[in-house]
Amino acid sequence: MSNKFIIKDAGGNQINFIVADEDFVKTNYSNYEMWVDPQADNTKAEAARFWRNRELARTDYILPLTDHPQLDAYKTYRTELRDWPSTSDFPDTKPTLGS
Numbered sequence: 001m002s003n004k005f006i007i008k009d010a011g012g013n014q015i016n017f018i019v020a021d022e023d024f025v026k027t028n029y030s031n032y033e034m035w036v037d038p039q040a041d042n043t044k045a046e047a048a049r050f051w052r053n054r055e056l057a058r059t060d061y062i063l064p065l066t067d068h069p070q071l072d073a074y075k076t077y078r079t080e081l082r083d084w085p086s087t088s089d090f091p092d093t094k095p096t097l098g099s
Helices: 022-028 038-058 071-086
Strands: 002-008 014-021 032-034
16 A cells, blocks of 8 residues: 655655555665644644534433433433543544443
8 A cells, every 4th residue: 555655864754755565665765754744633632523513413402301311321421422532542433332
């Protein structure tokens, strides 16, 4: 599988980019690092926030139902949803109902 790599000189200065298989880069270059798109994490975080906001909206109707059998579980779930972006699990591990 090809990835984009930053090729560096002996001083660690970027000198080029290459799209290649990692084995090729290891064989032919001594100083390199895999390039990571800085927008990738943003996109993942944005998608996670979108999902979270949808979950909060989807469960809004339960709060006024004081006799709902899972009311406490939903209250806890919604708190976890609201707190999730400030945790180390964000955006990789979504909160789940009843966790």
